[in-house]
Amino acid sequence: MKIFHSPLHALHDGGMELHRGALVPSYEKPSRVDHILASIARAGWAVEAPLAYDDAVFASVHDADYVAFLRGAYEEWRGEGRDGFMLPGAFPARGMRRDRVPAGLHARLGYYAFDAGSPIVEGTWQAARAAAHCALTAADLVVAGERSAYALCRPPGHHAGRGMFGGYCFLNNAALAAQRLRDAGLERVAVLDVDYHHGNGTQDIFWERGDVLFVSIHGDPNTEYPFYLGHADERGAGAGEGCNHNFPLPRGTDWAAYSATLETALERVVDFAPQALVVSLGVDIFEGDPISQFRLVAADFPRLGARIAALGLPTVLVQEGGYAVAEIGENVVSVLAAFD
Numbered sequence: 159m160k161i162f163h164s165p166l167h168a169l170h171d172g173g174m175e176l177h178r179g180a181l182v183p184s185y186e187k188p189s190r191v192d193h194i195l196a197s198i199a200r201a202g203w204a205v206e207a208p209l210a211y212d213d214a215v216f217a218s219v220h221d222a223d224y225v226a227f228l229r230g231a232y233e234e235w236r237g238e239g240r241d242g243f244m245l246p247g248a249f250p251a252r253g254m255r256r257d258r259v260p261a262g263l264h265a266r267l268g269y270y271a272f273d274a275g276s277p278i279v280e281g282t283w284q285a286a287r288a289a290a291h292c293a294l295t296a297a298d299l300v301v302a303g304e305r306s307a308y309a310l311c312r313p314p315g316h317h318a319g320r321g322m323f324g325g326y327c328f329l330n331n332a333a334l335a336a337q338r339l340r341d342a343g344l345e346r347v348a349v350l351d352v353d354y355h356h357g358n359g360t361q362d363i364f365w366e367r368g369d370v371l372f373v374s375i376h377g378d379p380n381t382e383y384p385f386y387l388g389h390a391d392e393r394g395a396g397a398g399e400g401c402n403h404n405f406p407l408p409r410g411t412d413w414a415a416y417s418a419t420l421e422t423a424l425e426r427v428v429d430f431a432p433q434a435l436v437v438s439l440g441v442d443i444f445e446g447d448p449i450s451q452f453r454l455v456a457a458d459f460p461r462l463g464a465r466i467a468a469l470g471l472p473t474v475l476v477q478e479g480g481y482a483v484a485e486i487g488e489n490v491v492s493v494l495a496a497f498d
């Protein structure tokens with residue numbers, strides 16, 4: 159198993175988030191990676207540094223003004239004499255203007271964000287950039303003929319849209335990997351998102367694309383984050399119509415119900431006949447996850463890995479969520495082992 163990781167992830171630390179109405183230390187913290195690395199070491203796998211890429215590569219799935227904002231946001235914050243973490247407090251909701259980018263820093267912070275749960279600190283851009291490089295490197299390896307590769311991305315990416323951040327995500331690592339595979343000449347690429355939370359950013363990016371399939375199994379957005387996207391009737395538009403498949407499931411879903419839906423989701427992937435697969439691998443579907451409500455147990459993760467690996471597709475696995483820190487490593491490695 160080829161694994162890519164950058165220690166720069168640790169620069170994204172120290173933020174608080176507004177989580178379901180309470181300001182708490184971010185659940186998305188560096189120790190998640192430490193536990194995954196420890197389990198990877200126990201499995202006997204080597205970890206490699208990602209390749210370097212020019213920032214221009216981000217324009218393949220993100221708006222240029224958004225990337226420029228992320229790159230410079232903290233320096234601007236400092237320029238205003240501030241320190242600590244940045245969180246937006248106001249958003250352009252219904253009836254307000256989204257057609258012009260506001261001038262002031264705090265106005266732009268809310269303009270580009272969709273929640274107050276994704277703190278930006280001094281090292282956020284460097285960490286997000288390094289995570290994206292991991293995903294791109296994993297994609298490049300698969301293009302070069304590797305059967306599978308895993309990008310240990312932190313911060314995660316699947317909530318980040320073309321021009322917005324949220325849900326701990328800034329650059330959409332999975333979307334960058336999928337686009338990289340397309341740019342290398344693969345004609346059809348599928349993204350399978352098994353994180354507990356709907357990958358609204360990935361859906362947003364490929365919504366009108368007929369060449370990238372998006373299939374997601376997740377908690378019902380009526381009660382689960384990100385709330386405002388992820389319903390079954392969202393099917394894509396234009397050339398992408400029929401290339402988006404959402405499978406929202408109720409709180410309390412266990413492997414019996416999950417695996418039945420997984421079979422249907424995998425059928426959609428097979429029907430699309432992709433030349434490669436990107437997996438948004440969130441292990442917050444685990445029963446012990448502190449912010450999620452499915453009931454998969456540790457023994458279910460090898461099953462999940464086996465089912466996805468059985469597709470026999472060249473596969474890029476990209477780390478998304480998972481906050482049961484003590485168990486995150488074992489659960490991730492259980493999925494990866496099926497590809498080894």
Ligand code: 6XA
Pocket residue numbers: 175176177178275317325326353354355383440442449478479480
């Ligand atoms: C709100 C919960 C954010 C969920 C992030 C996640 N603070 N996404 O795990 O997959």
Ligand code: ZN
Pocket residue numbers: 353354355440442478479480
């Ligand atoms: Zn998640």
